[in-house]
Amino acid sequence: MRFVLDEDVDARAVGSLLRRHGHECWSIVEAGLGGSDDDEVAIYADDHGAVLITHDAEATHRRRRFTFGRHVFLRCHQLDAAALLERHLDELIRLVGLRGVGVYEVARAGVTYRPPRWETD
Amino acid sequence: MTSTDPRTVVPDKRAAEIAGISVRRLRYWEKTDLIRPDVERKISPRNVVRLYSLPRLVELAVASELRHQGVSLQHIRRIIEYLRREGYEAPLREVRFARSGDRVLFQHADGTWEESGRPYQGLIVQVIDLDRIRARVRSRLGRRETDAGVVEKRRKVQASKPVFRGTRVPLEAVMGYLEAGKTTDEILAAFPSLTEEDIEAAKAASSAVA
Numbered sequence: 001m002r003f004v005l006d007e008d009v010d011a012r013a014v015g016s017l018l019r020r021h022g023h024e025c026w027s028i029v030e031a032g033l034g035g036s037d038d039d040e041v042a043i044y045a046d047d048h049g050a051v052l053i054t055h056d057a058e059a060t061h062r063r064r065r066f067t068f069g070r071h072v073f074l075r076c077h078q079l080d081a082a083a084l085l086e087r088h089l090d091e092l093i094r095l096v097g098l099r100g101v102g103v104y105e106v107a108r109a110g111v112t113y114r115p116p117r118w119e120t121d
Numbered sequence: 122m123t124s125t126d127p128r129t130v131v132p133d134k135r136a137a138e139i140a141g142i143s144v145r146r147l148r149y150w151e152k153t154d155l156i157r158p159d160v161e162r163k164i165s166p167r168n169v170v171r172l173y174s175l176p177r178l179v180e181l182a183v184a185s186e187l188r189h190q191g192v193s194l195q196h197i198r199r200i201i202e203y204l205r206r207e208g209y210e211a212p213l214r215e216v217r218f219a220r221s222g223d224r225v226l227f228q229h230a231d232g233t234w235e236e237s238g239r240p241y242q243g244l245i246v247q248v249i250d251l252d253r254i255r256a257r258v259r260s261r262l263g264r265r266e267t268d269a270g271v272v273e274k275r276r277k278v279q280a281s282k283p284v285f286r287g288t289r290v291p292l293e294a295v296m297g298y299l300e301a302g303k304t305t306d307e308i309l310a311a312f313p314s315l316t317e318e319d320i321e322a323a324k325a326a327s328s329a330v331a
Contacts, residue, residue: 007289008279010311028289029314032129032175032262035287037277040132043170047160048128055294058280066164078294078311079301 001093004045006054007034013082014053021089038062045069051096063103067116070096075107129175129262130159136173139261140181155198156180175258180213182254187218190247192225200225203237220247264288270318288314295323
């Protein structure tokens, strides 16, 4: 699977974890989008067929209101992100493959899928 | 991946800055089909995201250079249309342009110069150097040096919480790394867009809180 890391994600720890598990991964800084708006980052990931990984709660909230692409929200501090993601990576990959477009929240308790609003209205 | 990777893009405001034109002019060029963004997506009625790739930035910079040399937009458009008919897909980045008086000349791959259908062998005064323009565009990508060590709040970035200027990295994330005893090198490896000045700013903020 392809992943784009938001600039607020520990690029070394999370990047090496994903690559170790055979996934393609790069950061928005490498893409030239450092410092960009939430929506620009999300559009970039979607346009490249990649899953965006972020710690940004507000960007996640906005993606739930205007859903496009696949958006992973890590509910933890950056220091704990790699360990948390490693614990739930298989479940996340399975869910993303199964459900596609939407927001995926990764927390201690597991992965929660938030479908696009048009599916819940 | 480097900042000159084919996947490199920049948002419209940054594209305008890199090309040395106003956002208004960039929009006009888009509206009139002179140079369009690589990605254009409407998220909501008032929010359209436009992203420009590196090759497109070079086209913007060449068009900007021609405009700065006094070539009218209509003239640029006529030349582009002519070169497209001649088989060039992206004339602004495939052909070398030059000025001689009021004339706009272009050089083909075989080295010959032409002025819209007429071979040209006269004096060439100002050549628009594509390599120089490409280098200039590349050098303007990425974070500005003057942003280092500055913390600010920005709309639509991390819920307007303090971030390091020119990045999306929250100050509080770095403060957490410092509290956990991480070194400057470890923090810079985690957040490659940051600099030592940013880490110093975070240390100062941590001291102020303590």
